[in-house]
Amino acid sequence: MNIAYSPCPNDTFVFHAWAAGLVPGAPKLNVTYADIDITNGLAAEGAGPEVLKISYAALPWVLERYKLLPCGGALGRGCGPLLLTGGGTGAIRRPEELSRRRVAVPSERSTAYLLFRLWAASHVPGGVGEIVVMPFHEIMPAVRDGIIDAGLVIHEARFTYSAYGLHMLVDLGSWWETDTGLPIPLGAIIARRDLDAGAVSGWIRASLRYAWDHPEASQDYVLSHAQELSPQVAKSHIDLYVNDFTMELGDSGYNAISSLLDRAADEGLVPWIDPGLLR
Structure with missing residues (x-):
C-alpha cells in the first residue's frame, strides 16, 4: 500500500510499527516522506497515494475522492501554530x-x-x-x-x-x-474511498498502540527523519501531538473540524462541504 506522510516525529512515531512490518495482517507500506504542502497538492490532484497525511484545511477539496479516517492525525490542545x-x-x-x-x-x-x-x-x-x-x-x-x-x-x-x-x-x-472552546484540528489522515477504511484505521490504531507500548522501538526511525532534532525535542513533539485524538477523533474532534471548516466557508476561504462526507 502506498502512503505519504511527513518526516515529523509525530507521523513517524505513529506509523513506525506498520512501516516496519510489525502490524499483523497489515499490507507492506511504500512510504513517501513529504512536506504537508506537497501532500495537500497530491490529494487535491487525485494523483497521490492511497493513504495520505494532509491538512484539515485541505479537506474541502478532496472529500469526494478520499475519506477522512478517525485516527492517526494531529488534533489537540496547546499545540497550535x-x-x-x-x-x-x-x-x-x-x-x-x-x-x-x-x-x-x-x-x-x-x-x-x-x-x-x-x-x-x-x-x-x-x-x-x-x-x-x-x-x-x-x-x-x-x-x-x-x-x-x-x-x-x-x-x-x-x-x-x-x-x-x-x-x-x-x-x-x-x-x-x-x-x-474546541481543540485545534491540524493534520488529517485520509484514505481513498475505494479502500476498506475500517481496515486501514485498524492497522493505524495497531501501529499507534505498538508505539505507545514500545516507545524505544521507534526512536531510531523517528530521529533519522527528524531534521537534526535532539532526542528530547523529538520526544516533546511526540508527547504534544500524539494524544487520545490520534487514536480516536470522537465527537469533540469532529466538532472541532466542522467548526473550523464552517467558519472558513463563512469567510469565503474554503468551499462548503457536505457534512455527511466528514464521517
Whole structure:
C-alpha cells in the first residue's frame, strides 16, 4: 500500500510499527516522506497515494475522492501554530504592524494558514501584504535573516524558535481555543474511498498502540527523519501531538473540524462541504 506522510516525529512515531512490518495482517507500506504542502497538492490532484497525511484545511477539496479516517492525525490542545517575528530593534510587535508585510506560511491550504487568515481578518486592518509559501523548516531562518517580516510555523518550531532569537507575536492555537472552546484540528489522515477504511484505521490504531507500548522501538526511525532534532525535542513533539485524538477523533474532534471548516466557508476561504462526507 502506498502512503505519504511527513518526516515529523509525530507521523513517524505513529506509523513506525506498520512501516516496519510489525502490524499483523497489515499490507507492506511504500512510504513517501513529504512536506504537508506537497501532500495537500497530491490529494487535491487525485494523483497521490492511497493513504495520505494532509491538512484539515485541505479537506474541502478532496472529500469526494478520499475519506477522512478517525485516527492517526494531529488534533489537540496547546499545540497550535505560532506567528513569529524578528527579535531585533524595530521588529513587528503588534498585529496591526503586519499590514502590507511579507509573511511566510508552510502551505496555502494548511490549517495553520487557515487559522492565520481567520485571526488576521479581525486583527490586521487592511490585511497583510505578500504571502510566501516555503517549507516549514526554512521559515525561521528566513525570519531571523530578515528575508521575510513574519513566519507562520508549526510542529517542533514551537520548541526551538527561541534559539533563532525570534519573537512570538501570537499563538494561534490559544486564540482558537479561547474563541471556540474546541481543540485545534491540524493534520488529517485520509484514505481513498475505494479502500476498506475500517481496515486501514485498524492497522493505524495497531501501529499507534505498538508505539505507545514500545516507545524505544521507534526512536531510531523517528530521529533519522527528524531534521537534526535532539532526542528530547523529538520526544516533546511526540508527547504534544500524539494524544487520545490520534487514536480516536470522537465527537469533540469532529466538532472541532466542522467548526473550523464552517467558519472558513463563512469567510469565503474554503468551499462548503457536505457534512455527511466528514464521517
